Amino acid sequence: MTLSASEVNQLKQAPATEDVVPLFLHRWSPRSFADREVSPADLRKIFEAARWSASSYNEQPWRFLTGTRGSETYDKIFSSLGDFNKAWAKTAPVLILGAASTKFSHNGAPNGVALYDLGAAAQVLCLQASALGLFTHQMAGFDKDVARKALAIPEDYILGAVIALGHLGEPSALANEQMINMELAPRVRKPVSEIVFSAWGEPAKLEA
């Protein structure tokens, strides 16, 4: 049995939780993208949101190399993906590679939180995409050396993740049964008691 794109989208929603912003509960990472472009206006909005992320010393170390399908940049980012990711990410109309400057511009000292700041901006990017009815899927499964070389990324920039962006596609369009099953699997998370401590290993007492 396979579900339609809108049915799977319903299935993937985290349960409503009082006063938690629905946007945070509704974002999820599909592997099937529809054959439909992302408008330049929406792309602009997504990056406008990301640039207002917080960063250490307001360095804004993030850079987003963005390729739309058919462009050289898209092909270069795609070429760096691992085989599993290539098998589904080929349907995404936009691929974005996040990189971050590892040196502070005010004094040239190492920025130990560059990757942290890039991740924070990437999350805002994903949430803004979700607010626009778009979908993102981040990937660590790519060859950083291949990407760095193909895209001429300077050595003092650290690479984060590739982000596939687009409209949700039909699960049945995925390459094989394994991927379809992954697309239909419910989203799971650790309970708050496992991730919030009052002392190391001791769950913080939070109201239910």
Ligand SMILES: Cc1cc2nc3c(=O)[nH]c(=O)nc-3n(C[C@H](O)[C@H](O)[C@H](O)COP(=O)(O)O)c2cc1C
């Ligand atoms: C930094 C990062 C790297 C990831 N790498 C991959 C990847 O290479 N391939 C893949 O299929 N999914 C990848 N994922 C997707 C995660 O598996 C997914 O976000 C997680 O299972 C939670 O699911 P959700 O985003 O639908 O809530 C990655 C996610 C993040 C944040």
